[in-house]
Amino acid sequence: MLKSVQIGLLSLIGLQSFGQQGVLKSDVLGQGIGRRPASGEVALDSEKEQQVLFEPKQFKSINQSIIETEHQVVFIGKMAPEGLNIYEIPLFGDYQKSAVQLEEDRLFLENCDKNFESRDKASRFFSDMGWQYLSEGSKEMSTYRFNLAYLLDENNIDAFWGLGVIEYQQGKYEDAIKLMSQGIQRDSKFNVSLMVDLATVHLACYLENSHSIDLQKANKLLSDATLLAPNFANAYFQMSKMHLLENKIDEAWSDFHKGYSLKPSDLDTGLLSQLLEKQADPKGLFK
Template sequence: MKEILSFSQLVIGSFVVMLVPFWAEAQTMQFVSSNRPADTSTKSSTEATTVVKNLHLMPLFGETSKSIEHIEFEINFLSECDQNFTNRAEASQFFSARGWEYLQEGDLDTACYRFNLAYLLDNKNSDCFWGLGVVCFQKGHLTDAERMLRKGADIDSTNVGLLVDLATVDLIHFKETKENWELIEAEQILKRASKLDSASANVYLKLSVLEFHKGNYDAAWANLHKTRLLDIELLDYEFMRELLAKKCDPQGIFSTQN
């Protein structure tokens, strides 16, 4: 087994924040977190060069029994964090922020490890589960992504970005499985998100997709136009073509000629 990264390797060094989102183009099933702003903390993290092929690279450390080596690692890691941060909640936020930065770079394994460390420090930090959900999604593990995001939403049911990402996975699952409960949950989540933030273009875009799957094409168009008015760059023209194939734009703004 390769050596587990030490605390100093994890937090000391230089890091250049990537300003370009990992997902370059807006698409209907794009996660809110793809446009998450970079962390502005003055603390820095290392460019980890050692890839640890073990449970550290699995969400929540694989959710399995811990080896003696892993327990010793946790004790030492937590002890060093206690010496370097005001409290464990602060340390957890630091490591989850590093996770998002690695996610934006496309380094899913290192991002997963950082989110795991954040979880170890504070298992009530919803950011850990949100980040792990995105990691799972990017790796194509939709069931795990949905489970992680749901854990995060259970902790923080007011995080609109997290809620929209969970609804996004529900909608993707519905498209694949046609299981109606996925659509029901997505609708409940998106209605809550719209009440929390009535100016979120992404909420209305996902509501448009939801209504499309329900066969309510007028409602799908209404929500798509709300998206357009709030953030035209978020429009997904592939989805729009699918909607146009079902029903013409009632407002006449979009057509197959556009």
């Protein structure tokens, strides 16, 4: 697991109250969310130039065909609409690739096999590049790299995590949840940062549609996260936000203080303002 860095950001609830898009903050990467490789593991400019030598080219896809089974019509080879670049859609949009694209993918994988010790390392190289491009604000380039990481290793959780972050940043919460959930399903090591990020997206989704299931899922993820990593401050801050949404103010203050005691530098001013509007700080630390 790569090392990560964290900084404090405005809270999700605080931003929502001003009608702005929230940001997650479990292992921050610049303007986005998710984990970011340590500085020594982020691809250098020379590596960016190197990767261009064996990235697949972009082609347009047309047409589709169908077959009928005993129970339903199944689309086989559903091709992307003319002009749509599937490499810039999460997981290629589940579209069938053209013969030319499949050949380019084959050559890409072949070249990766020559340039990396393993496809696992090649996949991590491209997911690291995805995080780097995302930190620079280039969502299309980032999506492209995460897709390549997925092409190399379908179990690379960073591919799903990163693509989920991109969808979240665009306000596509349901899509973000689907992608991050796939990452969780493939994660045998229980990545707490990913769990907290997914919980935060569920909270954003609840603010948008008021579906109680989102609160239930956020609660389960955050409860598990605090058990696995009792000293992870952001898990408590997110738990505080969840309790605030449930109007459980005493619990919200309790978790806020837990998070603050663990990492004061991550003080969530937006959340603090929301709490103070509801009730004075029981400990009298904040006015």
